[in-house]
Amino acid sequence: MSFDIDIVFRYGPLLLSGLWTTVYVCALASLLAVAAGLAAALLYGLPFRAVKLLCRAYIEIMRGTPILILLFILYYGGPSAGLTLEAETVGIVGLGFYGGGYFAEIFRAGFQSIPPGQIEAARMLGIPRPAIVARIQIPQMLTLIIPPSTNQVIILTKESALLSIITVAELTKNTTQMVNETFAVVEPYVAVALLYWLIIEGIALAGGALERRFSRAS
Amino acid sequence: MDFLGVITSHYNAFLVGAAMTAVVSAVSIALGMILGLWLAFGLISRNRPLRRASAVYRSAWRGTPILVQLLIVFYLLPEIGLDVPPVAAAIIALTMNTAAFQAEIFRGGLLTIPSGQVEAARMLGIRVLRIRVRILIPQMMRLVLPALINETISILKNSSLISVIAVTELMRTSQQVVSVTYRPLETYMIAAVVYLAMNLVLARAGAWFERRHALAAR
């Protein structure tokens, strides 16, 4: 087993373009996941049984099914239901709604952490629900939800490697291409592992910085 | 939509696939537990190099996508002269992955056990290994059971990835069924329901254990 650093450089552009795809797909999917999770957590708090049940079902399905299956249902099953999406779109939507199930639980715990009396005081002053969420609940939840959210974005980024299976030209896919063209195994995989580790350390650092910023504020 | 047709004509295939998924997951979790326990004691060891090495292992296996890990194990084993069947490669990769996550769970559990207990046992002349097996691990296991169930669910979901290296578990079975029936939507949804059912059973079992533990602790 030897390590040929030259092929890594030769394939540098391919790997970097894969890295870029991974980064922006994950960024968009994370935004979608946060939005879907917040929506589910808010709907879950409404006093309607049917809505609650629907949210519970969404959360349980997302948390109980492999992401690969969800991607296959969207990508291969979608067309027969009249929904034809590009692989990359499937990736963003699939990862986004999948992550949404986990973010919903994070937000739910966050909402539960705020004493109901604070909400009652706001209601008595006539402050509308959206303002209560945006100005009273979320600012106080931040210190609690930032660590698990960071963790969730990291998990989502790792899961994004699966998009290679549905032909999205992201980091893992381009690495596989490199393996197929060079017949080298060690170099590409060591390189890709390091690149993922780099992205993930970056996310962890950013999350830590956010956490410090908000814990100082409160 | 023709769910019934797909199920009735490929009932056995789904069953065999699901069994394979269950077996691979169970074996990986069990082997991962042994490795994870060693690793956990490494993480809290007084021996600095051992602690460092354990931390590096944990960081590497928690910080890279499981798909990349799987591909590395699958392609690298032959490079070092080990020709193992895909199933073995799959179990090795899943085991090494879950060991890192389980080690972190165990470490958290071990930290909650008062150090006085170990000191008392040492004073009585009980050997370290025996203290671990008879005093620490039994107490810690009860504590970490819910987290362990979550890890099992996550391995069960991640086992779908081993379809990529041609292990005929539930995911790959579904792909084979699709290639015959040309009904991807129905087939993958059936697979999703099977995964969901297995995970629900696990989650229920976890909740039951947790309740029992809560009752016992009173």
Next chain:
Amino acid sequence: MSEEAESGTMEGKPVVLVEGLHKRFGATHVLKGIDLAVEKSQVVCVIGPSGSGKSTLLRCMAFLDRYDEGRVFIENRLLGYRETDGELTRDSERNIDSVRSVIGMVFQHYNLWPHMTALGNVTEALRVVRKLGRREAEHIGMEMLGKVGLNDKAHDHPARLSGGQQQRTAIARALAIRPHVMFFDEPTSALDPELVGEVLQVMQELASEGMTMVVVTHEMGFAAHVADEVVFMDDGEVVERGSPDDIFKRPRSDRLREFLDTWRSRAI
């Protein structure tokens, strides 16, 4: 301060009118047909043992808890429900907010928002509900904090205030929206004894300015001196009501006598 006012109705329409109010939590019947009228500038104190339902009554009067039977009118508008042919259906959030907008509420545990300064707490509703600009809102906010004697604490967060200061901030917050009636839900029960006085003093000043008030309280001294009417509740019912003198000096029922005896023996 108003002199001894007769119990029951006076001329003019009551600011708050409660008719035949019932509330159940599952199988427990917490309120068993409560009637209450609060006239303009009147101070009504509700006393009674813990678990008597007095806090629940106030929460139902604010529709923080849904009542099951009966009616609550705030300035002649039904609160919480819409009535059609004697049938009550839950009102829209917007209408509930509108009827409630004349109520200022003060809670036992202050319920301040910990991430905002005292001034931020007081100005929040002015900014979000009244849509005032920062300058104008802060001007009113400082005026309200001045009223409760907390001008110098305006830029402190609740965690840096004493319990008494927090409760006074909460009173200023409720006053900022210029309510027509103030509801106090055991406002001094969570306070250390030495901090009770400053809060009661603010409340007494409010009463003397003619604010209409409903006060659920354990402070018998406050009820005796400030209330126009005292309502004694036990086991979900109004057992006795009357002037402070009637209630504290000439109790008619055994239950009230027993309650007062217990309270006096504890007070010593």
